[in-house]
Amino acid sequence: GDSVTQMEGPVTLSEEAFLTINCTYTATGYPSLFWYVQYPGEGLQLLLKATKADDKGSNKGFEATYRKETTSFHLEKGSVQVSDSAVYFCALRSGSEKLVFGKGMKLTVNP
Amino acid sequence: DSGVTQTPKHLITATGQRVTLRCSPRSGDLSVYWYQQSLDQGLQFLIQYYNGEERAKGNILERFSAQQFPDLHSELNLSSLELGDSALYFCASSVEPWGSGDTQYFGPGTRLTVL
Numbered sequence: 001g002d003s004v005t006q007m008e009g010p011v012t013l014s015e016e017a018f019l020t021i022n023c024t025y026t027a028t029g030y031p032s033l034f035w036y037v038q039y040p041g042e043g044l045q046l047l048l049k050a051t052k053a054d055d056k057g058s059n060k061g062f063e064a065t066y067r068k069e070t071t072s073f074h075l076e077k078g079s080v081q082v083s084d085s086a087v088y089f090c091a092l093r094s095g096s097e098k099l100v101f102g103k104g105m106k107l108t109v110n111p
Numbered sequence: 112d113s114g115v116t117q118t119p120k121h122l123i124t125a126t127g128q129r130v131t132l133r134c135s136p137r138s139g140d141l142s143v144y145w146y147q148q149s150l151d152q153g154l155q156f157l158i159q160y161y162n163g164e165e166r167a168k169g170n171i172l173e174r175f176s177a178q179q180f181p182d183l184h185s186e187l188n189l190s191s192l193e194l195g196d197s198a199l200y201f202c203a204s205s206v207e208p209w210g211s212g213d214t215q216y217f218g219p220g221t222r223l224t225v226l
Binding site for chain 1: 113115144146153154156159167169201203214215216217218219220
């Protein structure tokens with residue numbers, strides 16, 4: 001079945017550091033790919049998405065490019081802030097309507 | 112604020128009991144999804160409704176059931192509760208269920224603690 005594998009962390013970075021969170025997927029067909037973020041004590045928020053190969057999703061300084069050849073959707077940000085501290089989930093949706101999530105990665109950014 | 116509301120925010124109950132979690136989707140969204148988030152299982156899809164009809168089932172236990180009402184709000188019923196049912200339960204909604212790129216918007220969740 002469909003699955004998502006992502007870095008689990010936890011990861012601690014200093015403010016202004018570069019962030020990469022790796023995400024790879026296995027799916028039949030042509031999935032849409034998503035990054036969701038969960039801030040402490042809150043629900044999941046959509047961070048960005050890409051619906052076809054080579055699409056780049058971007059939001060709040062975060063970017064991810066849908067790479068069909070490597071089945072990847074890595075999340076990057078050039079300079080993280082303390083306010084980016086959260087849990088990040090990679091997810092896919094393919095054919096069926098449900099989202100399939102990775103296990104999530106907790107990021108802590110220190111000033 | 113996603114526009115999806117869930118009540119209650121927290122629920123503490125005992126083993127063997129039954130609880131009901133409530134979700135109101137975003138205005139205009141016809142599809143509602145329920146997910147369970149636990150430390151050992153991560154985020155797991157439970158069940159989906161579209162315009163009042165069950166559309167897809169995931170890893171939902173037989174002790175659990177859900178429904179979507181004519182006003183489109185949904186309820187998740189959990190019965191004969193066990194310690195392992197303690198988790199965060201999320202509701203999400205989307206406009207329609209068949210576009211894989213269609214975004215699901217999540218509520219803040221209900222934290223269930225079974226003692």
